[in-house]
Amino acid sequence: MNKNYYCIIMAGGTGRRFWPYSRKELPKQFLDFFGTGKTMLRMSYERCEGLVAPENIYVTTHIDYTDIVKEILPELDEQQIITEEERRNTAPSLAYASHVIQKSNPDATILVIPSDQLILNVDNFKRAMLKGLDFASNSGKLINIGIKPTRPETGYGYIQIDDEERDGDFCKVKTFIEKPALEFAEVFVQGNEFYWNSGIFIWHVNTIMKAFHENMNDVCPDLECDTPNFSSCPNISIDYSIMEKANNVYLQICDFGWADIGTWQSLYDASPKDVNHNVILNSNSLLYGCNNNVILMPKDKLLVAEGLEDYIIAEHKNVLLICKKDNQSAIRKYVNDTEMKFGEDYV
């Protein structure tokens, strides 16, 4: 195992789009979503085993979740958990984590993975990540992992490649496309030019630190120190601040059964369905004339439902949510309204 290979698992999200199952106090990455007996964070960690030395696996998270991370990953040393006192999205988080790793090993090449994704073919994942780590370690490129679309998904970001600058699985990125309208997504899925942006990255620590200095230099002094000041940083994603701006970004085309379980819709898309296209997640249910729903109930509860089409029916703790599956963005409003009206015990 190459001792210069590192992994950062990002586990600081609040997962609000998955409310009410995902809660502020215990977001989805800390839950056993698929009833496998393992939380999504644990599954993400195990995906890195054998790829990166155990002592080279870092987890970034919000300070409120430190104890949960320790409980789920007791094998981590204290300094492998990088905590943030304020949520400032992925760019400040990765700038600080990269600084920490650079101090420890200036020859590090880092694989960055979210903690809330579904990867069905772990062997393929590991093989591809090793290839990417190797490429990134000596190319001076920022690698963004891209997935060949299998459906016209409008909930993901897409990346367009420049097919003329291609080196095997690695292609220069032409442009980033935010969640597209369906008519565009339908075109994207047909060609070989557009890929899902997986949110998985690989880069040499010096390459990414250079990119941070070039693109968000004003913020760096706050983060390149032993006591980072997150509160002074802008709330900004790595995609927006670095990947869409740098000109050395390459896409690695991968295929390992990937899904970003960021929303109920994406969970629906990624999950097996019954004959009426309902996704029933570890739930007892009796359905009559119900189609295309996603259902998640507590273990001890039975759902009897009639005539529901394209709904999310999710009960968790003190909240039951019944809402249209195709109106995902509304959940943010529901969560905010709930917090305002009923207090933070419900969000």
Next chain:
Amino acid sequence: MNKNYYCIIMAGGTGRRFWPYSRKELPKQFLDFFGTGKTMLRMSYERCEGLVAPENIYVTTHIDYTDIVKEILPELDEQQIITEEERRNTAPSLAYASHVIQKSNPDATILVIPSDQLILNVDNFKRAMLKGLDFASNSGKLINIGIKPTRPETGYGYIQIDDEERDGDFCKVKTFIEKPALEFAEVFVQGNEFYWNSGIFIWHVNTIMKAFHENMNDVCPDLECDTPNFSSCPNISIDYSIMEKANNVYLQICDFGWADIGTWQSLYDASPKDVNHNVILNSNSLLYGCNNNVILMPKDKLLVAEGLEDYIIAEHKNVLLICKKDNQSAIRKYVNDTEMKFGEDYV
């Protein structure tokens, strides 16, 4: 208070049409449906206070519910609770209860009331019942309380009166009409000829015992004894076996804010509504684009719902039911399917 006046409160039903709130183990008459702090049985009992001497109030119920009745009505003596070992509907139940009262007082006039009805104007109710008890005590008539319809309800039975044989509020009954189609109900609500069958009756004990002998004589020997044999009786209602057949049935026209809370739809009709015509029963909810629903959630649970129209959303104990409000008869199927598939803990 006239010592010859008696009351029978019928409290033996299983309330399946109200599943999952009403459960085999604890049907709706034993629940505080309206969050008043009192069960429906308790409310029914208190409606008889002042009308009938406390020792003349009897409750009929299934043997499984005896302890619940005692708990709700601790003022009852043992012999005031008349238990049935088998459920055989209202006719056998009332035949036996009437026999019990006749033995104790052959001059009794009896008011029979269900334990699961809503009566908003109790003063009017008491006044009307006293009038009915007086009429029944010396007329040799069987009185069926009728309510002037206020909407074209298709869930209730109707009674047509013969306006030519009228004595104040008391009119001879022409015919009984089972739950009518909407087009008929719309006609019924307009005239003065059709009344809702309230399921409340008043009769002298000798009048009803005579009717039992005339109409179900074969059953009487099993019930006119100290150890009634319900299992040998047919499962038959008092309406079908006596009221629709006897020719001395009179309707007393009453108005006391009555509703038969027999189904979710009737509960919906009887309850106050929000601006979007939702009935929200003691439940925390945040509704978006939801109209004409009836919602009953546990006290500690929040419902957040979007885009539901004409639904029952009822959660109680280990069951969540979401089904169309206008497909009431389906609930029986849901309960049966649930019992078959998930066992009796869910019904």
